[in-house]
Amino acid sequence: MNNCCEPSVPQPDSSFETFARPVADWQARLMASLTRSVQASDQNLGHLEEAILHWTRDLERKLLEEAAQKKADQSPPVCPVCGHKLSRRTRDQERTFHSRFGPVTVKRLRGWCRRCAAWRFPADHALGLSDTGGASPSVQEMAALTVSKMPVQEASAVIERLTGVKLPPATLDREARRQGQRADQQRTQLDEQMRTVQGAGQMLPRPQAPLTLVIELDAWNIRERDDWGHSTQKRAAGQEPSRWHWVYGGTCFRLDQRVTSAGGRARILSCGTVMTRSGVAGLREQLFAEAQRHGLAQAAKVLVVADGAVWIWNLPGDRFAQAQQRLDYYHASQHLWAVAHALHPEAEVAARAWVQPLLKKLKGGRVTALLNDLRTLAKRLRKKKRAAVQAEVAYLESHRERMDYAAARRNGEPQGSGAMESTCRQYQCRFKRPGQFWSCAGDEGLMCLETFWRNDRWQLLFPHILHGDPRKN
Numbered sequence: 001m002n003n004c005c006e007p008s009v010p011q012p013d014s015s016f017e018t019f020a021r022p023v024a025d026w027q028a029r030l031m032a033s034l035t036r037s038v039q040a041s042d043q044n045l046g047h048l049e050e051a052i053l054h055w056t057r058d059l060e061r062k063l064l065e066e067a068a069q070k071k072a073d074q075s076p077p078v079c080p081v082c083g084h085k086l087s088r089r090t091r092d093q094e095r096t097f098h099s100r101f102g103p104v105t106v107k108r109l110r111g112w113c114r115r116c117a118a119w120r121f122p123a124d125h126a127l128g129l130s131d132t133g134g135a136s137p138s139v140q141e142m143a144a145l146t147v148s149k150m151p152v153q154e155a156s157a158v159i160e161r162l163t164g165v166k167l168p169p170a171t172l173d174r175e176a177r178r179q180g181q182r183a184d185q186q187r188t189q190l191d192e193q194m195r196t197v198q199g200a201g202q203m204l205p206r207p208q209a210p211l212t213l214v215i216e217l218d219a220w221n222i223r224e225r226d227d228w229g230h231s232t233q234k235r236a237a238g239q240e241p242s243r244w245h246w247v248y249g250g251t252c253f254r255l256d257q258r259v260t261s262a263g264g265r266a267r268i269l270s271c272g273t274v275m276t277r278s279g280v281a282g283l284r285e286q287l288f289a290e291a292q293r294h295g296l297a298q299a300a301k302v303l304v305v306a307d308g309a310v311w312i313w314n315l316p317g318d319r320f321a322q323a324q325q326r327l328d329y330y331h332a333s334q335h336l337w338a339v340a341h342a343l344h345p346e347a348e349v350a351a352r353a354w355v356q357p358l359l360k361k362l363k364g365g366r367v368t369a370l371l372n373d374l375r376t377l378a379k380r381l382r383k384k385k386r387a388a389v390q391a392e393v394a395y396l397e398s399h400r401e402r403m404d405y406a407a408a409r410r411n412g413e414p415q416g417s418g419a420m421e422s423t424c425r426q427y428q429c430r431f432k433r434p435g436q437f438w439s440c441a442g443d444e445g446l447m448c449l450e451t452f453w454r455n456d457r458w459q460l461l462f463p464h465i466l467h468g469d470p471r472k473n
């Protein structure tokens with residue numbers, strides 16, 4: 001419902017006062033400052049850059065304030081939630097918020113929505129201000145981006161240095177959490193869309209050749225304070241408060257997106273990552289949506305690659321029922337090394353000499369021959385050594401269908417889940433810093449922000465970023 005022609009809404013005025021006198025003032029001051037800087041022998045380009053930033057900032061702030069006021073004045077007096085006309089309207093309700101150029105104040109209309117039974121500020125909605133936080137969309141983005149990459153204290157100092165925006169850590173933390181929550185809601189909506197016809201809009205273009213979809217899985221620990229403040233009661237009740245929780249991650253990509261660099265390292269051009277605190281079931285559902293975006297329904301082959309953890313092989317279930325499974329090669333080789341060290345404790349050279357022919361068999365996909373070798377060996381051993389070899393035989397036997405490394409090389413498929421492990425390490429760098437405790441919901445939101453960034457969907461959260469990009473505008 002758009003009532004922009006309603007008589008009570010003033011028509012926008014296309015002239016900006018800021019372009020009159022303030023521009024002349026700005027020009028005079030900046031010119032003087034630049035001239036001084038040019039003449040000073042101890043000042044370089046950095047001083048010139050700072051001078052332009054410093055002297056232009058207030059002009060930018062005034063322009064933003066004036067334009068924001070015009071936009072506020074133009075907002076029709078209707079409820080932004082239900083579209084109902086507002087009653088009991090009052091004007092000139094001031095609100096000050098943090099903007100990219102410093103604090104900005106606008107006066108806006110307040111009215112009562114009878115249908116929602118709530119006070120509404122239509123201008124806030126038009127400007128993209130949330131009901132609670134005091135940050136402009138650009139500052140909301142700054143909070144989301146920096147806090148999902150670094151600790152809040154550091155982020156606060158970095159923002160101030162780079163942009164001049166002063167956001168105390170507590171304010172920044174609140175804003176980042178709010179954005180995290182919003183990201184989490186948006187992700188849920190996008191994933192739900194994938195179950196309907198609307199999901200087609202999120203899908204990657206259909207490939208020409210038959211498609212192999214690769215899914216890699218991994219998990220890691222995070223420290224949280226979900227029992228914060230309740231430790232004493234929990235201990236009194238005989239329970240140890242838990243601090244460490246699992247984060248489950250998955251990444252999926254089309255095999256044609258995996259290229260080898262000049263140095264021989266595999267690189268993935270485009271992949272979709274999922275990282276969640278909401279358990280294996282949560283990962284399965286999020287990963288299913290992500291795999292659908294990457295062409296799960298059209299895939300001629302789906303391949304799941306991961307280390308040996310039990311949860312991983314239980315995950316595919318009905319969502320990825322046809323998937324072929326592969327045990328990470330490095331992980332499998334570690335089990336052979338375990339036998340080598342059991343047979344030759346503290347004799348690295350002998351252990352290495354023993355393990356080489358077996359690694360060759362593993363790499364060549366000759367799993368039956370490898371297992372026969374190990375069984376023959378076990379028969380010759382006694383007690384501890386025999387048990388050690390038998391344990392590894394049992395482990396490798398349970399994964400024998402997942403060790404087709406020769407076929408992997410022939411098909412140009414990954415032999416290991418290195419891409420996912422490296423992604424997990426990158427998340428850990430941010431989320432495992434000493435002294436950091438968040439709640440489960442806080443973690444999920446911040447990780448969700450990081451995932452939007454990685455999956456190149458940041459613009460879905462902050463559509464204003466497309467405005468300055470001529471390629472996307």
Ligand SMILES: [Zn+2]
Pocket residue numbers: 079080081082083084113114115116117
């Ligand atoms: Zn309403």
